[in-house]
Amino acid sequence: MRTFATDLYLLVAAYGLALPVSYAGLPVLGQGAFVAVGAFGTLLLAAHGTPLLVAVAVAVAVAAMAGYLAGFAGARLSGASLALATWGLAWLAYAVLVQFPAVSGGSQGLVHRTPAQLVSPSLGLVVTLQPWVHALFAGVVAVLLAAMLWRATSGPWGLDWSALRTGPALADSLGVPVQRRRRSLLSASAGLGALAGAGTAVLVGVVSPTDFSPLLSLQLFVAVLVGGTASWWGPPVGVGLLAALPSASDGISSALNVDPLRARAVLTAALLVAALTLRRPVGEVVRRLLARLPARPMDEPPTVSAPDRSSRRVSSPLLRMSGVQVSYDAVRALDGVDVDLSSGEVHALVGPNGSGKSTALRVLAGVVAPDAGVVEIATHPAPRPGAAAPRVRAGVVRTLQRTATLGALPTGVQVAVGARAQENIAFLGVRHLLATPVSRAAAVARRQATAGALDLVGLGDRASVEVARLDSSEQRLLQIARAIATGAPAVLLDEPAAGMSRRQRDNLVRVLRRLAAAGHGVLLVEHDMGLVGRAADRVTVLAEGRVLATGRPSDVRQDPAVRRVYFGDPDLGSRPTAEEQTTT
Amino acid sequence: MSGGVLLQAVVSGLSVGAVYGLVGLGFTLVWSLTRVLALAHGDIVVGSVLVAVLVIVGRTPVALSPGVAHSIGLVLLALVAGVLLSLAAYAVAVRPFLDRGQRSEDVLGWVAGGVTTGLVVRTGLGLALPAAAYAVPDPLHLDAFTASGSVRLPGGGSVAVRSFGVLAVALVVAAAADWFVRSSHAGRAMRAVADDVDAAALCGVPVGRVVLIAFGLAGLLAAVAGLLDVPGRSVAVDSGVVLGLAGAAAALLGRLGSPRGAVVGGLALGVGQQLVGAWPHLGASWAPIVPLAALVVVLAVRPGGLRAGRQVAAE
C-alpha cells in the first residue's frame, strides 16, 4: 500500500509535468526541483510548528509561484534553450540542497513523524494519515487530473495547447497568448510537482537531497515522454513503466548472472534509453485501443452552417499608419510612409525588393516598432508591438510568409484555434470542464466561426481532412481561413499566392473578393502584378522606403513616377497583359 | 584578498576555464550543425579518459607518471574512446530525432536521448570504477616541467605548473580546431551546413557525413579536455555532468555557435569561479554553484542567445 501510494504521488507529479511537456511541447527537465520545494517546504514549515495542511498549502503555493516566475524567463526560450535551462536548474537546485544542509538536513535529511496526524482541536477531530489515506488522496487527485485533461482536450484549453505545441509562432499570430499559457502550464506543473513532493514527504516521513537528485527529473521526463503527446493516459503508462524498471532490471541481471544490486543502475539507465524508442509504438497501441471509444467533439467536423456574411457593410477605417519611419542599423527601410486600410477593400502593397513593403506590413502587424510615426487601429492608437494577442483582439491579424501549419492537426481544428480569438469569456477553460451553458454556447459559436471561415475560403468540405492531405494552395487558403476565423476585420496577407498555379491564383482572387464582400479589409504584399490588378481595389507603390503612388491599379500603372521606377520591370508598367486590362 | 591570492586565483582560473572552453567548443560545434545540444558531452569528457585508464592501467589507477608506451597508449585510447562515445551518442540519442536535413526535429526526443545516454555512460563506468574518487595518471606529463611541480608567483603564491600546461595545450588545440573549421575542406563543408543546410545539400555537400565528422571532432575535443582536466584532480564517474554544464555555460557566454566565443566564455567562467571561491566573504562553497548559476542566468537574461549564434567560425 505504501509503495502504491508513493507511485500514485509520482503519477501526480508526472501529470503535472505532462502539462508543459506533452501538451505544450516544452522540454522541461527540472520537475524534480519543484517536487523538492514541496517536500522540503512542507517538512521545514511543519518542523517550525506550522499545521501540516497549512504547510502543504504554503509549499505548493510557493512552488507554483516559483514555477510562474520561472515561466517568465522560460516561456520565452526556444525548446533547446529551455531544456538546457531546466536541466541546469535541476542540478542547481540539487547543488544548493547539498551545499546548504541547514535547509535540507544534509545527508540525514529532514524528518517528520509517521504516520502523521491531522489534528483539529475545534472540531475535536484527529485523522491519522495511514498509507491508505495517502493512496486514496493521491489516487483521487490523479483521477481528477486525468478526467480534467481528457475533458480539456476537447475544449478551448485543448485548442490553445495544441497550437502552442505544434506552432508557437503561428499560434501567436492568431492571437493565442502563448507566453501566458506557457506560464500558467509551468506554474500548474510546478504546483502539482510540489503537491506530490509534499505528499511523499508526509507519507515517508523523511526527505533528503538524494531523493531529489536530477535523476528524478530525468525519470519523470522520460515517463511523460513515453506516454506520448497530449494524452491523459500517458502519465500512468510512463509511471507504470518506471515502477516496473527495477524488477525488469533484476530479471535481466539474473538472466545475465550478474549482481542485481550493482547492475540495477546501469540497466535502469539503458532501459530509459530504450523506453524512448517505445514512445511512438506505445502511443499507437493505446490510440488504437481508444479509437474504439466514441470520438470526442473536437474531432467532429463543424456541422453548423456558416452565418450569412453577404450583407455588405458600410466602409469604415480599419487600420492606418502615417509618417512611419523604420531604420535597420544605418539603412532606412521606411521613410515617412502613410498606408491605410478600410473595410470592404483589398489593398495591395507593391514595390521592388527592398522597397520596404514587407517592413510596412510588419509595422502594421505590430511585429516591428516604428522609430517615428503613428499606427492606429480603427482610429484608436495601436497596442505596443509584442505579442499579437492584443492586436488580434483590436482587429488586426496577419499570416506568416511561409506555409506554416499547426503540425498535423485536422484542418477544422486549426481554424478553430483562430476562432478562439473571438472568445472573450472569463474562465472559459474552467467553464468547459464543468460543461456550463456559457461554454456550450461558446463552443457552438466557435464551430460557426470555423465553418464560416472555411466556407469563405472554399475549404468548407475539407474541415476534417488532415493537413498533410491538403495541397500547397489549399494550405495557403487554410492560412487565410485561420486568420479570418479570429474575427479581426483587418487581414494582412504576406505573399499569399507564392507557389500557386494560374488556376489556383484565379481561385485566390475570388476568395479575396469574397473577403472584401464580407466586410473584411485585406492588405496584401504581393509580387504577382497580374493578381494584384485583378484582386485589388487600391494599390500603394513603395520604392526606397517612400510611397511612390497610391490609387486604383489602372491609375497607378499610368503614373509617370511609377513607370520611371519600374521601367523595364516586366511586372508593372511596360506591358500590362490583356487579362489585367479586362479585370480592371 | 591579497595580491598573491588574487594572482593565484586568476592563473588557476584560466587553467580551469581553458578546459571549460574546450568542452564548450565541442558543444558549440554540435549545435551549429544540428541545432542539438550535446547533453551527454560532459560524460564523454570524463568517460573517454576513464575508459583508457581502465584498459591500460586497470581498476586501481594511481597518479604516477606513466612510461612512454603507457602515455602514448593512454592518449591514443582516450582520443579514440572520445570519438567513439560521441558517435555512439549521436547514433543512439540524436540521429533518430533529426529531420532529413540533420536538423533538430523532435526536441523532446533528443533532449531525453542525450541526458539518458549520459546516464548510461556514468553508470556503466561505475560498474568497473565504484570508488568515490580516483587518481588518474597524467600521460601528458604536465607536472614535469619543474622539479616540485609548481611555480612561484609574485606575491607569495604558487600554482601547479600543470596549470600553465593545461592552458597552453587547451589554447593550441582550440586554435587548431578553429583552424580546421575555418580553413580545411571538411571545415568549410561544416560551415556551409551550419549556415544553410538546404543550400549545402543542393551544392553536393554530404550533410550526413559532415555531421558525423562534427560529432567525431566534438568527441576528440572532449577527450583532450578530459586528458587535461582529469589527471589534475580526484575524479569519479559522475564528475562529468557538471563539467558538461559548465561547458554549455561557456559556450552560451561566448554566444553559441562561435568557437572562439566558447573559449573566451570558458576562460571568463573559470576565472570568475576561482575568484568567487577565493573571495573571503563568499567562501568556497559558492564556487561549484557558479557555472550552474551562470548557465541558468545567461539563458534567463538572454533568451535569444541560442538563436543569435547562427554562424560557425564566421565571426
Next chain:
Amino acid sequence: MTRRPVAPLVFALIAASVGVGCSSTPSGGAVTVVVSAPVSTSPWIADFERNGAQLAAAQLNAAGGIVFGGRSHHVVVDVRDNGGSPQRVVADARAAVAQHAAVLIIDGVGAAAVADVTDPAGLPVFVVFDGGASFIDAQARPTLFRLAPADQPMAVRLADYLAGSHPRVGILSDDTGFGADGRTALRAAFIRDKSPIVSAATVPTGAPDVGTQVLAARHAGATTLVVWAGAPIVAATIQAARTAGWSVPIWAGPTGEDPLVRQRLAGHVDWLTGVGFVSFRITAEVGPKPFATYRAAYEKKYGVDKVGVQQGGKEVVQPPDWSMYSYDTVNLIAAGLRISGAVGAPLLHTLEGKVVVTGANGDERGYLASTREGVSPDDMYFARFHGFVFQPATDDLLSQHLPVVPQTS
C-alpha cells in the same frame, strides 16, 4: 576501559560456552541480518558493509549457526541498495521489521528517520560508518546503535594531542556534513586547549585545487594544518602545501588513511613526510593476533585491497579495517541472541549491558543501557605516514603501544 561492564562479559562467556556445547542441536530456524547499503551511490562503502556482515555470517554458519531457543539458526544476510536515500533506508527498515530480522545494518544514511519504524518493533539498528554527531541518542532513539568511531571525539582527541606542540592552527574542511561536524568540534576543542586558530576555510568537495586556501593559511602564520574533509581534499591539501615548498605538519581526520590520498600522491612519496591522521585503531593492546586472524579470513574470501603503490619493492595494501564493524555487529547480535533467545525487544534488552564480544581488532564490543556508542575515544589513535605505509604515532600514550599492521604483500 574503566567504563566497560564486567558482568556482561561473564554472560557472554557463559553464552559462548553454551553455544559450543550444543553442536547436536536440531537446526531449522533462520536469523536474518538486513544490510541497507548505498550500493548504487557509494559502492565502496557498501562493499565493506556487506563483506563484513557476510564474513561473520559465513563463519557462524560454518560453526553450526546460532543456537538459541533449543534450535540452531542459520544466518541469512539480506543486502539492499538504499542509493544514499533516507527514504529507501526507511523502506528497508520496514522490510526488516516485516521479516522479523534480528538487526538492520546501515552506513548511517537514514539513521535519524528509521526510529518510527524500528522503535515499535524493537529492531536494533547499527550504524557502521557514519560518525556524525546529530543522530545517536539513547533516549530519543533507543534502537539506534553506532559501531563506528564518532567524529566529534576524534576531533577532540586530535586537538588535545596537538595542543602539546603549541601550534598555530590552520583548519581546512569540506562542505559535507562530515566536514562541518569536524570543523565545529575542532574549533571548540582548539579554543578550549588555547591553541590559536589562525585561519579556517571551507572548500567544496570536488575542488581540484585548494592552493588558494593553503596559501591563505600560510600567510596567516599557521604552523600546523588540520584538514577535515573527504580524501580528495586531503590529497589536494598535501599537494598544494608541498608543491609550494611548505613542509608544515598536516593532520587529517580518518579519511587520511583512504587509499586515494596515496594514489593521488603516488609520484611524490616525500610529500607524505609530516602527514598524519587520527582514526580508529586496527589493533589493540592485546597484540596483533585478533586482527591478523580476521584479516586472513577476510582476504581469503574477498581478496587483497591493493593501494596501487609500492614500497620497498612490495605492493602496498590497505588493511580491511572498516569492514570490522559490520563483522563485529553480526557477532554481537549472535551473542545477544544466545542470551535473549528471541529477536526484537528481548534482544534489544540484552544488548543494553548484558552482552560483550571481542571484536575483530581485539577490542571489546558492547553497550550499556545509557550508551549507544560502540567505539570509545580511547580506541582512537594517531598514525603517521612512513613512506606509503602508516604506523601508530610514538608520542601519544594510547597510540605508542599499538602493534604495527603490516601493509605490504
